[in-house]
Amino acid sequence: MSLSIPNRSLHPGRKPWIMGILNVTPDSFSDGGRYVSPDDAVARAEEMVAEGADVIDIGPESTRPGAADVPADVQIARAVPVIRELRARFPRVPLSIDTRLAEVAGAALDAGAEVVNDTSALRDDDGLVALVAERGCAAVLMHRRGTPATMQAGGGPAYEDVVEVISEFLLERARFAESRGVQRSRIVLDPGIGFGKRVEDNVAVLRHVERFASLGYPVLIGASRKRFIGALLEEVNEVAATDPGARLFGSLACAAWATLGGASILRVHDVGPTREAVSVLTQVMQ
Ligand code: HH2
Numbered sequence: 151m152s153l154s155i156p157n158r159s160l161h162p163g164r165k166p167w168i169m170g171i172l173n174v175t176p177d178s179f180s181d182g183g184r185y186v187s188p189d190d191a192v193a194r195a196e197e198m199v200a201e202g203a204d205v206i207d208i209g210p211e212s213t214r215p216g217a218a219d220v221p222a223d224v225q226i227a228r229a230v231p232v233i234r235e236l237r238a239r240f241p242r243v244p245l246s247i248d249t250r251l252a253e254v255a256g257a258a259l260d261a262g263a264e265v266v267n268d269t270s271a272l273r274d275d276d277g278l279v280a281l282v283a284e285r286g287c288a289a290v291l292m293h294r295r296g297t298p299a300t301m302q303a304g305g306g307p308a309y310e311d312v313v314e315v316i317s318e319f320l321l322e323r324a325r326f327a328e329s330r331g332v333q334r335s336r337i338v339l340d341p342g343i344g345f346g347k348r349v350e351d352n353v354a355v356l357r358h359v360e361r362f363a364s365l366g367y368p369v370l371i372g373a374s375r376k377r378f379i380g381a382l383l384e385e386v387n388e389v390a391a392t393d394p395g396a397r398l399f400g401s402l403a404c405a406a407w408a409t410l411g412g413a414s415i416l417r418v419h420d421v422g423p424t425r426e427a428v429s430v431l432t433q434v435m436q
Contacts, residue, residue, distance in 0.1 A: 152335060152368075153288060153335065153336070153338060153368045153414065154288070154333070154335040154336060155244050155264050155265060155287075155288045155336075165409075165428060165429075165432045166408070166409055166413050166414050166415055166416050166428060167204035167205055167414065167415045167416070168202060168203050168204050168205075168415075168416055168418060168421055168424055168425055168428070169203070169204065169205045169206070169207050169246065169370070169415050169416065169417040169418065170195070170198035170199075170201075170203035170205070170206050170207065170418065170419075170421045171207055171209065171374065171417060171418065171419050172185060172191055172194055172195050172198070172206055172207065172208050172209065172232070173185060173209040173212070174186060174188075174191050174208060174209065174210050174228040174229055174232055175209060175210060175211060175212045175220075175228065177212045177214070177217065178209065178212045178214065179212065179214040179375075179377075179394060180374075180375045180394035180395070180419055181419065182212060186228070188231045188232050188235060191208075191232045192232060192235050192236060192239070195232070195236050195240075196239070197421075198421045199240055199243055201421040201422035201425060202421060202422065202425040203243070203421045204243075204244070205243065205244040205245070205246055205265065205415070206236065206243060206244075206245055206246065207246040207247075207248050207265075207267055207417060208229050208232055208233060208236075208245065208246065208247055208248060208258070208263070209229075209248035209249075210224070210225035210226075210228035210229040210247075210248070210249065210254065211225055211248070211249060211250075212298075213248075213269050213298045213345070214298065215298065215301055215344075216298070216299060217298045217299065218299065219298075219299075222251050222253040222254050225249055225251065225254040226253070226254055226257045226258075229247060229249075229254065229257075229258055229261075230257050230258065230261045233245055233247070233258055233261040233262055233263050234261045234262060236262070237261065237262030237263075244264055244265055245258075245262060245263040245264065245265070246263060246264075246265035246266070246267045246288075246290070247259075247263045247265070247266055247267065248267040248269070249266070249267075249268065250268055250269060250270040250274040250275055250278070251274070251275050251278070252275045252277035252278040252280075252281045253277075255268075255278060255281055255282070256281055256285075259281075259285050259287055263287075264287050264288065265287060265288040265289070265290065266278070266281075266282055266287055266288070266289045266290070267289075267290040267292075268289060268290060268291065268292065269292045269294055269298075269342065269345065270292075270294060271291040271292055271293065271294070271319070271320070271323040272289070272291060272323060272326065272327060273323075274297075279326070279327055279330045279332065280330065280331075282327070282332050282336070283327075283330055283331030283332045284331075286333070286336065287336065288336045288337075288338065289327065289332060289336060289337055289338065290338045290339075290340055290370055290415075291320060291323045291324060291327065291337060291338070291339055291340065292339075292340040292341075292342040292345065292370075292372075293316045293319050293320055293340065293341050293342035293345065294342045294345035294346055295307050295345065295346030295347070296346045298345075301345055301346035307346055307347075307348075308348070309347075309351055312347065312351045312354050312355060313354055313355065313358045313361055313362075316341045316342070316355065316362070317361065317362065317365060320339040320340075320341070320362070320365060320367075321365060323339075324337050324339060324365075324367060334367075337367050337368075338367060338368045338369070338370050338414070338415060339362060339365060339367045339368070339369050339370070340369065340370040340371070340372065341355045341359075341362050341369075341371070342355075342372075343355055343356065343371065343372055343373045343376060343378070344372075344373075344376040344377065344378065347378075349378045349381045349382070352373075352376070352378040353378065353382070356371070356373060356404060356407060356408065356411075358411075359371060359407070359408050359410075359411030359412065359413055360411040360412055362411075363411060363412030363413060363414075364412075368414035368415065369412070369413050369414055369415070370413070370414065370415040370416075370417055371404070371405075371408040371413040371415070371416055371417070372416075372417035372418075373401060373404035373405070373408065374397075374401045374404075374405075374416075374417060374418040374419045374420065374424075375394040375395070375397045375398075375401055375419050375420075376394075376397070376401075377394075379397040379400035379401060379404065380392065380393075380394070380396075380397055380400075382400060383396075383397070383400050394419075398420055398423060401418065401419075401420060401424075402420075402423060402424060402427045405418060405424045405427055405428060406427050406428070406431050409428050409431055409432065409435075410431070410435070416428070
């Protein structure tokens with residue numbers, strides 16, 4: 151299985167790519183407000199590249215539970231200067247834009263990004279699928295139930311069989327994208343940990359990474375520092391319940407597990423530690 155990113159074809163093998171998270175937002179759940187200034191954002195990206203990030207995901211809109219929608223012009227003003235600067239400094243590092251809006255994705259692609267990471271899997275903006283097809287960029291299609299504003303209401307929705315529901319959804323979205331002209335080799339699937347799911351659903355998703363990886367597309371897993379890790383750590387580290395920064399070791403456990411399950415991309419805040427964990431693990435696996 152391979153993922154073809156324009157001009158920089160990368161072939162996920164047993165060792166997943168590390169996608170470093172760069173949220174240029176004032177309100178992201180873990181790093182909100184830290185990289186709002188383009189200079190700070192670029193410096194953070196430089197750190198992540200030095201630590202071995204294979205791709206940088208630039209997020210101009212928080213998708214944390216309860217977050218409000220951010221208009222396209224605001225997202226563009228946050229992301230585009232950073233993408234331009236990163237493209238100039240790192241001509242070979244793939245850049246990804248984390249947005250649900252075609253206008254934002256188009257501006258990011260013009261500035262040098264080549265991956266669109268859409269947490270709505272091409273549902274929130276009808277124009278996005280045509281843009282992705284026309285521009286030939288890679289696209290991450292993620293499962294999410296509800297919207298960021300509503301998805302965790304009442305602790306999150308209940309599922310009959312969360313793995314089955316998500317698998318069917320992802321395959322349907324991939325078929326939809328392909329029917330509109332997106333090449334199969336440009337598609338990545340993501341079960342969407344933390345998006346409209348209860349703690350037990352997130353655990354089930356992670357437990358069955360292998361199943362998602364068998365759907366025939368590269369799989370991205372984004373567990374890093376998420377709230378369910380805090381919940382799982384309740385008895386051993388109560389700080390982790392409220393402090394995303396205290397979820398590093400739990401996040402590494404998830405990254406290692408996802409690697410064993412065949413994930414192709416790990417979306418993480420802590421690039422260096424994840425890279426070390428994955429490096430040791432994949433050498434043992436061989
Ligand atoms: N998670 C977040 C944002 N974007 N994209 C994909 N494909 N998969 C994910 O799991 C995912 C994602 C949420 O994490 P973060 O960016 O750290 O926070 P926020 O949404 O608050 O900016």
